[in-house]
Amino acid sequence: MSLQVILAGHNLDRQALEAHLAGQGEGLSLSPETLSAAYARISRDPRAVPEIREDARREVEKSRRSNRAIIFDMGHSSVAEHATFNLDVLGLSRLAVESLEHHRLASYTEKSQRYIRLEGEYVVPEEIRGTELEPAFRQRVEALAAFYGELAQALTAQAEREAEGKTRRRELESRANEDARYILPLCAQAQLGMTVNARSLELMIARAGAHPLAEVRALGQALFAAVSEIASSVIRYTEPSAYFLETPKALGQFVQAWQADDLHSAPLAADGEPFGLALIEHSPEPDQKVAEALLFAHGRNNWQSNLEGIKKTKSQQLQALFAQVYEHMKLWDTLPRAWETVHFTFELELSAAAFGQLKRHRMASLMSQPYDLSLGHTLPDSVRRVGLKDRFVEEANACEVLYARIAEHSPAAAPYILTNAHRRRVRFELNGRALGHFSRLRCDAEAQWDIRDIASAMVAEVQKVMPLAGAFYGGKDCVEDLHTQVRRKAD
Ligand SMILES: Cc1cc2nc3c(=O)[nH]c(=O)nc-3n(C[C@H](O)[C@H](O)[C@H](O)COP(=O)(O)OP(=O)(O)OC[C@H]3O[C@@H](n4cnc5c(N)ncnc54)[C@H](O)[C@@H]3O)c2cc1C
Numbered sequence: 001m002s003l004q005v006i007l008a009g010h011n012l013d014r015q016a017l018e019a020h021l022a023g024q025g026e027g028l029s030l031s032p033e034t035l036s037a038a039y040a041r042i043s044r045d046p047r048a049v050p051e052i053r054e055d056a057r058r059e060v061e062k063s064r065r066s067n068r069a070i071i072f073d074m075g076h077s078s079v080a081e082h083a084t085f086n087l088d089v090l091g092l093s094r095l096a097v098e099s100l101e102h103h104r105l106a107s108y109t110e111k112s113q114r115y116i117r118l119e120g121e122y123v124v125p126e127e128i129r130g131t132e133l134e135p136a137f138r139q140r141v142e143a144l145a146a147f148y149g150e151l152a153q154a155l156t157a158q159a160e161r162e163a164e165g166k167t168r169r170r171e172l173e174s175r176a177n178e179d180a181r182y183i184l185p186l187c188a189q190a191q192l193g194m195t196v197n198a199r200s201l202e203l204m205i206a207r208a209g210a211h212p213l214a215e216v217r218a219l220g221q222a223l224f225a226a227v228s229e230i231a232s233s234v235i236r237y238t239e240p241s242a243y244f245l246e247t248p249k250a251l252g253q254f255v256q257a258w259q260a261d262d263l264h265s266a267p268l269a270a271d272g273e274p275f276g277l278a279l280i281e282h283s284p285e286p287d288q289k290v291a292e293a294l295l296f297a298h299g300r301n302n303w304q305s306n307l308e309g310i311k312k313t314k315s316q317q318l319q320a321l322f323a324q325v326y327e328h329m330k331l332w333d334t335l336p337r338a339w340e341t342v343h344f345t346f347e348l349e350l351s352a353a354a355f356g357q358l359k360r361h362r363m364a365s366l367m368s369q370p371y372d373l374s375l376g377h378t379l380p381d382s383v384r385r386v387g388l389k390d391r392f393v394e395e396a397n398a399c400e401v402l403y404a405r406i407a408e409h410s411p412a413a414a415p416y417i418l419t420n421a422h423r424r425r426v427r428f429e430l431n432g433r434a435l436g437h438f439s440r441l442r443c444d445a446e447a448q449w450d451i452r453d454i455a456s457a458m459v460a461e462v463q464k465v466m467p468l469a470g471a472f473y474g475g476k477d478c479v480e481d482l483h484t485q486v487r488r489k490a491d
Contacts, residue, residue: 001091001121001189003215005222008193009086010230011035015050016057029060031230032083036198037063040070040079064233072236080199080234085227087194089219093123094356095186095416096215103204104362106196113181113188113420121189126214127413133406140402140417144185147395152180154386178448179380182353183395187416198234201227210240210248212412267375269349274378275423275454276349279461286342286466290432291318293338294325315468319489322468326486329472331440331479339433339469344462346428351378353420354450361438364430371415373400375423378450396421435462436473444475 012030019025038049038056045052056063070076092100101108122141128134155176156169163172196204201223208220224238268276283289288310295306310318325336350358352371359366383392399417407414415422430438435458441447442455452475463470471489472482 003092003123003218003222004088004090005219005226006088006090007085007226007230008088010227011082011084013038013053013057015054028057029063031060032085032198033067033231033233034060034063036071036079036082036234037066039082040066040076067233068236071234077199080202081197083198083231083234085196085198085201085231087196087223087226088191089194090191091121091123091189092192092219093125093187093215093416094184094190094352094420096123096213096219097190097192098356098359099208099211099213099216100194100204100219101359103196103200103207105200106194106204108192108194108360110190110192113177113184122185122187123189123215123416125187125410125413125416126218127410128406128416131409133402133409136402136405137417140399141185141187143398144183144395144419147391148180148183151183151383151386151388151392152176154388155179155382158382158386176382179382182351182378182380182383182421183392183419185399185416186352186418186420198227198231202235202237205235205238206240207244209238210244267349268347269375269423272379274450275351275354275457276347276375276425277454277457277461278347279344279458279465280347280427281343281345281429282462282465283342283344286432286470287318287468289342290338290466290469291321293341294321294336297336297338318468322471323486326472326483329479329483331476335433335436335472337433339436340431342432342466342469343429344432344435344458346458346461347425348428348454349375349423349425350454351421351423351450352418353378353448354454355424355426356420357442357448357451358426358428358454361430361434363434363437364428366426366428368424368426371418371422371424373403373422375425377419377421377423379421380449392421395419432462432466432469435459439473440476442475443473443478445477447475 011032013028013034016025016028016030016034019028020030034056035053038053041052041056042049056066067079071080089100097110122145124134124137128137152173153176156173159167159172159175160169205220205224208216208223211217211220220238224235227235268278291313292303292306292310295301295309296303299306301309348358355368359368377396379389379392383389396419399419399422402417403414406417439455439459442451443459444452447455459470459473463473471486474482
């Protein structure tokens with residue numbers, strides 16, 4: 001399947017829709033632009049909001065002019081956020097999905113490689129198409145797809161034996177797919193649904209236009225083509241700026257020249273370890289900091305007196321303070337804002353499979369280096385148990401040989417042939433509240449093992465430096481245990 005972007009939906013003025021459905025909609029616009037235009041006028045127009053909207057939906061050209069003036073000429077860009085689009089994205093490689101989902105102010109739902117057995121649909125990147133590398137690329141991908149099928153079957157059979165008929169076949173297959181996918185390449189195709197507002201979409205399109213991969217540039221054009229007709233006044237600056245085009249290249253050259261004489265740092269993960277992790281930075285005295293913020297939010301003292309009060313407070317009193325927060329907390333409740341006052345930064349070396357999941361957490365700052373062969377790859381334990389470790393490693397190594405050949409021709413396109421098992425180094429920074437949410441989802445028994453192990457190790461590191469405010473971190477499945485532990489400590 002080739003890349004497709006389909007406009008699946010967008011917001012529109014409800015009264016205009018009702019008029020259309022009643023056969024009285026002539027001249028009324030169903031574009032989301034009229035909502036942006038109407039809301040843009042709210043601050044200066046004395047009329048009630050529905051009246052302003054009525055005008056906007058009747059006079060679409062005037063609405064467009066108003067959008068251009070307010071959003072672009074006056075720089076009131078948040079007005080463009082009132083126009084929202086739902087887009088189906090099909091036939092995009094996993095590698096290109098990483099660039100798309102780099103944008104945090106949007107919502108994505110992807111077909112999971114856990115529940116769907118892939119049938120060998122993949123992207124042959126434009127950088128490789130028609131070159132002497134294309135046959136080798138296709139052969140390698142076909143070999144991976146064949147091994148994936150074999151692995152998925154072997155893992156399902158093994159899971160069936162281990163479950164002794166106690167687990168349903170569908171679930172066993174999904175567990176098998178979850179591990180078999182580690183050998184799938186990053187050129188494997190993905191499908192997703194995305195919901196995004198015009199402001200974020202404009203940025204996505206402009207950034208895509210500057211991307212080194214032709215596929216991502218094509219994605220940018222396809223996104224623009226899908227919305228341009230109904231959103232011309234809210235999405236205008238789609239050309240990549242020199243800042244997008246030149247700065248990453250210039251920075252890359254500058255930093256690489258700077259580091260040319262340095263020795264490369266050793267990986268955090270020793271050979272055979274599933275991932276590398278280090279807590280590289282955190283707010284000083286985080287328990288006290290969260291306590292001080294709680295005192296601020298629920299008391300009348302100023303920051304200085306709270307700080308002095310906390311310094312004199314015994315740990316037991318702090319524990320009792322946090323116990324007030326935890327007492328009625330259910331698994332879906334989030335920690336209060338006071339937890340946003342502390343920050344944790346991790347360096348991680350993780351598989352592409354785990355990265356794919358980590359990047360979905362939008363309340364965090366994630367920076368990633370390119371995939372790095374020196375970091376090795378992550379081998380699912382189940383692959384060892386079915387005796388296919390050597391075949392797995394052979395396949396991954398063969399990808400690395402081809403990676404090196406592609407890199408000589410096009411460094412940006414080389415990762416297409418790496419697998420979900422290959423690794424990269426990332427810097428992941430988040431606040432204590434976002435870490436709480438992350439731990440609920442990712443330390444849970446339902447979570448995929450790779451990201452669950454990483455999330456659990458992150459939580460363990462944080463609990464060493466923030467035992468009290470970190471006491472309630474953990475998966476959904478362990479909230480009751482957390483209550484018991486906290487109450488036992490408080491007694
Ligand atoms: C077991 C499991 C299976 C999964 N399977 C799939 C799958 O098959 N396909 C798939 O695509 N994804 C899947 N995911 C990923 C999941 O859908 C989320 O994208 C991911 O867990 C990030 O979590 P989040 O969206 O709750 O919050 P984060 O992005 O971590 O944000 C933290 C919180 O901020 C708030 N927030 C952030 N952005 C918004 C927003 N735009 N609007 C409103 N609130 C916002 C929410 O309160 C959110 O909980 C799976 C996750 C798990 C744990």
